[in-house]
Amino acid sequence: MKRTWPRALPALPGVLAVLFVLALAGLAAPAVALAHGIVGRADLPIPVWLFSWSAAIVLVVSFVALSTLWRTPRLQSQHRRRLVHLPRALEWLASAVGLGLFALVLYSGFAGAQVTQANFSVTFIYVIFWVGLPVASVLFGDVFRALSPWRTCARLLVAASNLLRARPRPGAGGPREPHRAPLRYPARLGMWPAVAVIVGFAWLELVYVPADRDHPATLAVLSLAYLLVSVAGMLAFGVERWGANADGFGAYFSLLARLSAICRDEQGYICLRRPLSALASMPVGPGTIALICAVIGTTTFDGFSNGGVWRNAEPSLQELVAGLGLNPTPAIELTYSLGLLFCLALVAGVYRLGIAGVRGVSSRYQTPELMRAFAHTLVPIGFAYVLAHYFSLLIWQGQAIGYLASDPLGNGTDLFGTSGYQIDYTIISFAAIWYVQVAALVAGHVGALTLAHDRALVLYRDPEEAVRSQYWMLAVMVAFTSFGLWLLSAVGT
Numbered sequence: 001m002k003r004t005w006p007r008a009l010p011a012l013p014g015v016l017a018v019l020f021v022l023a024l025a026g027l028a029a030p031a032v033a034l035a036h037g038i039v040g041r042a043d044l045p046i047p048v049w050l051f052s053w054s055a056a057i058v059l060v061v062s063f064v065a066l067s068t069l070w071r072t073p074r075l076q077s078q079h080r081r082r083l084v085h086l087p088r089a090l091e092w093l094a095s096a097v098g099l100g101l102f103a104l105v106l107y108s109g110f111a112g113a114q115v116t117q118a119n120f121s122v123t124f125i126y127v128i129f130w131v132g133l134p135v136a137s138v139l140f141g142d143v144f145r146a147l148s149p150w151r152t153c154a155r156l157l158v159a160a161s162n163l164l165r166a167r168p169r170p171g172a173g174g175p176r177e178p179h180r181a182p183l184r185y186p187a188r189l190g191m192w193p194a195v196a197v198i199v200g201f202a203w204l205e206l207v208y209v210p211a212d213r214d215h216p217a218t219l220a221v222l223s224l225a226y227l228l229v230s231v232a233g234m235l236a237f238g239v240e241r242w243g244a245n246a247d248g249f250g251a252y253f254s255l256l257a258r259l260s261a262i263c264r265d266e267q268g269y270i271c272l273r274r275p276l277s278a279l280a281s282m283p284v285g286p287g288t289i290a291l292i293c294a295v296i297g298t299t300t301f302d303g304f305s306n307g308g309v310w311r312n313a314e315p316s317l318q319e320l321v322a323g324l325g326l327n328p329t330p331a332i333e334l335t336y337s338l339g340l341l342f343c344l345a346l347v348a349g350v351y352r353l354g355i356a357g358v359r360g361v362s363s364r365y366q367t368p369e370l371m372r373a374f375a376h377t378l379v380p381i382g383f384a385y386v387l388a389h390y391f392s393l394l395i396w397q398g399q400a401i402g403y404l405a406s407d408p409l410g411n412g413t414d415l416f417g418t419s420g421y422q423i424d425y426t427i428i429s430f431a432a433i434w435y436v437q438v439a440a441l442v443a444g445h446v447g448a449l450t451l452a453h454d455r456a457l458v459l460y461r462d463p464e465e466a467v468r469s470q471y472w473m474l475a476v477m478v479a480f481t482s483f484g485l486w487l488l489s490a491v492g493t
Contacts, residue, residue, distance in 0.1 A: 197248020357472020384444020
């Protein structure tokens, strides 16, 4: 049968003209780039504006290809295929590893040298945990669920409680019922506590001014406090319920794990599934959209606050804030806090604008319903921003674990014979890093575009109506891609 183009596509050229005008600021970015975490400029083989135009064209071509070739939903079911059964003992071994690493973080933070570069805890938290685990979650599934030290502690306490309850009580006539969470988690609260955790961690990393924010002892105190609060919450509201909603790190890593082609089913089997397909069944409750926007927004501010635009505007903003009668340190913190909130609001506003365009196609669905229906499409963008922004940090600073593992306290020990290891900054070139960053941004946005198109085919039974509904989502993807490339290229300029 002869394939015909949807009648919705003739209107596309006019829409594309608008898209390119909206993205013009991003496409006109300076032709320089600074890798995150190291001082130096990239000697790129082609100018940044050509990267930007190419990325936008890839998105447009992908949109046209989806409109003509992808006519029925394909990502609404995961199509799992079992590979191997994972023994329960292996899961508990992973939990023991996670608990041991957490204990090492606390021990090195409290007892080790209070020097950022020489202490195991700082690099582990900011590089391996914050950057490495998201990558591992996408590659291997929800590994943090087994590694989580607070989840392990809560499960051990619940198991111990059940063991004690199983013993017959003298004169009571039998064992007591197993441990049950005494409180019911408020449904209206949803994932808002997780949002607070992620934004709070970003605030600690990006806004908190005192030098001791990287102080090992400070990080150890905060880590211990988070462990105690998490365990208390899990015992009060249920391990899984609290972990899925209020544990910011668990919720964040679990969200990214839905991008993975690897998962573990209820019977303990490791399975393969269609990439991206797990996002279609992602539950969207209170705070879910805010959590995804927080991932994108905090990463955006990290890049934006290191760029020339922010650095040029920062002194004036600080003077304005200082006019309120604040001392210099609180004035700086408030200035950066406002910048962080602005980036969070910007991301949410762009998504809201895209949904408003989708809403204009048909009055069949209300705006809140559409925002929930397409929320999962932002997840690939969130990971794309994280990978693009922190890739060089992971590749370079992640090597420090090689010598910090041998000397976690920074006192001159050499447990594994690697304390003399040095970071090899020639392991990858600046140009190669830039290629990875651009590829991550483009792939993430193409994935988001694919998810949005697949969901539109479910909501709008007419494929042509589904295509028309995605014009504004295409605008959102082009805007996010252009802005992401601008952030990467504008750092340090």
